[in-house]
Amino acid sequence: MGCYHSKKAKSPGYEDPSILSAETPFTVNEVEALHELFKKLSSSIIDDGFIHKEEFQLALFRNRNKRNLFADRVFDLFDLKRNGVIEFGEFVRSLGVFHPNTPTEDKITFAFKLYDLRQTGYIEREELKDMVVALLQESDLVLSDEVIEIIVHKTFSEADAKGDGRIDQEEWKEFVLKNPSLIKNMTLPYLKDITVAFPSFVLNSEVEDSE
């Protein structure tokens, strides 16, 4: 059971579902269902087996040209090899962070990387303000610069426990544990039902789940 592996030609970047399953919270069948989703996303503009930035934007916004600071950050974090595209293995490993069963600590770490725009190891006040401004630009909410400064200042004074003008990973963790709603978007309940959402994986399945 679960021992049959064919050598069917797969797209570049394809990885063995059993390996991906071992490294993530997904079962083999769930990885295969994710492959169905991946095939759909990675062929929406250029059918080459990789998710390009425009395809990612198209899936998120129904608009291939809609740039968004946060979508850019998510794309960059998913692109573990930093080669400008998301490969299947990167897709599965990164989505694993969003699985309901993934430890909160992993989600907190991912969110920190997301918000550490300049990748300095700290979330700085300027970065926080840049993100608030970016969020306002994509929403209908209009706030004066003075109000934005007050929001950023207040948040920073609560999160920057050491008061050194920057939020480190430890401070971020403490802050999120006090405000768990901050990482609500790091959990996708959908991932628990992925085999139901993409049942066609059954037709293409090479491995029978042993779980």
Added chain:
Amino acid sequence: MAPVTMNAFELISTSQGLNLSSLFEK
């Protein structure tokens, strides 16, 4: 809710760019 009482990170977390559930929409 008055905007000044908002937590900046809470505000940011509402971004559409961070809402990956859209990836699963058919």
